[in-house]
Amino acid sequence: MSHKESLNFQTEVKQLLQLMIHSLYSNKEIFLRELISNASDACDKLRFEAIQNATLLEGDPDLAVHLEIDKEARTLTIRDNGVGMSREEVISNIGTIARSGTKEFLGKLSGDQAKDSALIGQFGVGFYSSFIVADKVTLTTRRAGASESEGVQWESSGDGSFSIETLEVPTRGTTVTLHLKEGEEGFLDAWKLRGIVRRYSDHIQLPIRMKKDPVPPQEGEEKVINEPEEETLNQANALWARPKNEITEEQYQEFYKHVSHDFEAPLAWSHARVEGKQEYTELLYIPARAPFDLWEREPRHGIKLYVRRVFIMEDAKKLVPQYLRFVRGVIDSADLPLNVSREILQESKDIDTIRAGCTRKVLGLLEDLAENQKEKYQKFWNEFGRAFKEGAGEEYANREKWAGLLRFSTTHTDKSDQTESLKDYIGRMKDGQDTIYYVTAESFAAAKNSPHLEIFRSRGIEVLLLSDRVDEWVVSHLESFEEKQLHSVAKGDLDLTKLGVEKPKLETSDSETLKPLLEAMQGALGEQVKSVRVSQRLTESPACLVVEEGDLSGNMARFLKSVGQSVPTSKPILEINPDHRLILRLKLETDQQRIADWSQLLFDQSLLAEGGQLEDPAQFVKRLNQLILN
Numbered sequence: 087m088s089h090k091e092s093l094n095f096q097t098e099v100k101q102l103l104q105l106m107i108h109s110l111y112s113n114k115e116i117f118l119r120e121l122i123s124n125a126s127d128a129c130d131k132l133r134f135e136a137i138q139n140a141t142l143l144e145g146d147p148d149l150a151v152h153l154e155i156d157k158e159a160r161t162l163t164i165r166d167n168g169v170g171m172s173r174e175e176v177i178s179n180i181g182t183i184a185r186s187g188t189k190e191f192l193g194k195l196s197g198d199q200a201k202d203s204a205l206i207g208q209f210g211v212g213f214y215s216s217f218i219v220a221d222k223v224t225l226t227t228r229r230a231g232a233s234e235s236e237g238v239q240w241e242s243s244g245d246g247s248f249s250i251e252t253l254e255v256p257t258r259g260t261t262v263t264l265h266l267k268e269g270e271e272g273f274l275d276a277w278k279l280r281g282i283v284r285r286y287s288d289h290i291q292l293p294i295r296m297k298k299d300p301v302p303p304q305e306g307e308e309k310v311i312n313e314p315e316e317e318t319l320n321q322a323n324a325l326w327a328r329p330k331n332e333i334t335e336e337q338y339q340e341f342y343k344h345v346s347h348d349f350e351a352p353l354a355w356s357h358a359r360v361e362g363k364q365e366y367t368e369l370l371y372i373p374a375r376a377p378f379d380l381w382e383r384e385p386r387h388g389i390k391l392y393v394r395r396v397f398i399m400e401d402a403k404k405l406v407p408q409y410l411r412f413v414r415g416v417i418d419s420a421d422l423p424l425n426v427s428r429e430i431l432q433e434s435k436d437i438d439t440i441r442a443g444c445t446r447k448v449l450g451l452l453e454d455l456a457e458n459q460k461e462k463y464q465k466f467w468n469e470f471g472r473a474f475k476e477g478a479g480e481e482y483a484n485r486e487k488w489a490g491l492l493r494f495s496t497t498h499t500d501k502s503d504q505t506e507s508l509k510d511y512i513g514r515m516k517d518g519q520d521t522i523y524y525v526t527a528e529s530f531a532a533a534k535n536s537p538h539l540e541i542f543r544s545r546g547i548e549v550l551l552l553s554d555r556v557d558e559w560v561v562s563h564l565e566s567f568e569e570k571q572l573h574s575v576a577k578g579d580l581d582l583t584k585l586g587v588e589k590p591k592l593e594t595s596d597s598e599t600l601k602p603l604l605e606a607m608q609g610a611l612g613e614q615v616k617s618v619r620v621s622q623r624l625t626e627s628p629a630c631l632v633v634e635e636g637d638l639s640g641n642m643a644r645f646l647k648s649v650g651q652s653v654p655t656s657k658p659i660l661e662i663n664p665d666h667r668l669i670l671r672l673k674l675e676t677d678q679q680r681i682a683d684w685s686q687l688l689f690d691q692s693l694l695a696e697g698g699q700l701e702d703p704a705q706f707v708k709r710l711n712q713l714i715l716n
């Protein structure tokens with residue numbers, strides 16, 4: 087029974103197809119790389135499955151990709167004898183995109199082709215790129231181990247629907263036939279195809295074969311058309327196993343595009359053979375751009391693990407820490423057993439050793455970039471800095487190295503670009519300064535204009551301006567760097583006397599005159615504050631909120647609330663600036679109601695200034711208007 091049915095593509099697929107056809111027309115030939123990559127992955131999967139179950143090879147162990155040209159039919163066929171697909175697999179792999187975040191990704195597209203084509207690179211186009219050059223694509227496949235009658239044929243013109251049919255397929259694997267569009271005859275040219283394969287897929291372990299051009303008969307020779315032999319177009323050995331000096335920059339870059347499904351060249355890479363407790367080869371890349379799913383729970387395409395050239399699995403989580411999840415590449419172990427299972431890998435000490443080695447390598451590579459190619463490092467930081475910062479709670483073995491690679495905005499540059507390292511900060515510390523000061527806020531503007539910074543700015547003491555969500559996480563885990571403590575400018579009682587900043591004079595004389603006001607304000611604010619006290623931080627603003635040393639900062643508390651976590655209630659302290667005109671006037675105020683209104687207004691203002699939200703905004707506006715009018 088052929089059971090033919092016609093199904094619609096998922097909406098996302100339709101959108102993606104449209105976008106691809108329009109944005110990749112200047113880069114058409116990449117479809118071949120994508121299809122060959124898929125074929126190669128399918129052969130890798132089969133090779134792995136066959137370790138447990140050799141019958142899957144069905145007496146045909148020579149895995150390869152074949153390219154076939156049919157000039158008359160105007161078709162180009164890419165055929166592999168890899169693992170193949172079942173009917174269900176075809177429907178779910180080729181008709182839908184099951185990647186989390188796809189909708190959001192597509193929502194970000196602007197309609198501007200130049201911009202969107204860069205974005206599509208981040209997404210990876212895969213099989214659908216066939217429709218850049220073909221107006222009809224026929225895919226025939228059979229899962230290894232399934233019976234001949236369980237073959238599947240999928241066909242589509244890329245216009246919103248596809249047909250799928252069950253049919254006899256004598257051999258396992260997948261055949262993709264592209265019916266080329268008018269004007270794409272170039273892809274029927276063997277010479278051109280050879281060039282593309284050499285350029286894009288030379289490094290693939292799997293042989294890519296194509297029939298040689300028939301040799302035209304010499305003059306006077308009898309016209310015998312012999313079936314031409316096949317030739318292998320690529321080097322067909324694993325790139326990572328070759329000696330470094332035999333690999334060109336371009337080959338490294340193409341290999342990266344193959345493993346990562348990225349369009350852009352990588353930023354940097356490290357290729358090494360490691361000997362010692364574990365023997366393995368690693369070829370690891372830092373991409374130039376964050377993939378669209380970097381922030382999804384299960385980002386794809388990580389590091390591929392091979393054992394003596396046999397692909398085992400792709401699982402970045404096990405091979406590098408989560409905060410380095412953007413690293414791509416290959417690790418090929420010489421020691422792990424071939425029949426290693428996922429479960430064994432989860433527990434494996436050997437894998438732990440490899441992971442530790444790779445982590446050190448990646449950090450070393452980044453240090454090298456930071457030192458010798460600052461621009462590139464900055465590019466890396468702009469793309470991946472926020473993910474890298476997650477190492478705060480994960481990276482203990484290489485703590486100082488990790489912390490040394492962090493980059494921040496600071497009051498030194500006052501720019502939102504995160505360009506300054508902790509070393510840079512320490513190099514600019516004031517005489518006698520032994521603390522690294524920081525402020526956290528929800529946005530860069532809120533951090534930069536925070537009233538908590540006033541005294542620091544007026545004395546030229548640098549402060550880190552932290553406004554990424556992950557920054558609270560960083561400072562809660564990173565207590566010090568090079569023996570300098572990190573300290574929030576919005577926490578605890580500041581003591582800047584070592585830096586020549588006097589304690590406020592009112593501790594002595596003014597405190598007495600201010601005492602009644604502080605008490606009245608405290609009384610008016612009641613449970614909203616722990617206390618009201620005189621500030622050392624303020625030079626321009628009338629008031630600000632601070633928290634006690636061990637308490638959660640307001641910013642952190644708001645963040646935790648926003649992600650639905652329960653937050654221990656800790657009340658802030660309201661600090662007032664005794665030299666501010668508002669406070670000076672308030673000191674003279676006798677009307678208790680007005681004192682209460684002003685106190686509330688100052689409290690609300692301070693909360694707003696640090697990015698907080700008012701419980702009752704309408705009341706705030708009303709009070710403000712009343713005080714302006716009276």
Ligand SMILES: Nc1ncnc2c1ncn2[C@@H]1O[C@H](COP(=O)(O)OP(=O)(O)OP(=O)(O)O)[C@@H](O)[C@H]1O
Nearest residue numbers: 124125128170171179180210211212213214260347
């Ligand atoms: N030749 C093939 N043999 C077996 N399965 C295949 C083949 N081509 C594609 N597939 C299956 O279809 C899925 C989707 O392929 P597609 O090329 O669209 O995406 P991908 O290769 O997974 O990732 P990307 O979109 O980043 O290229 C693959 O993950 C694979 O499971």
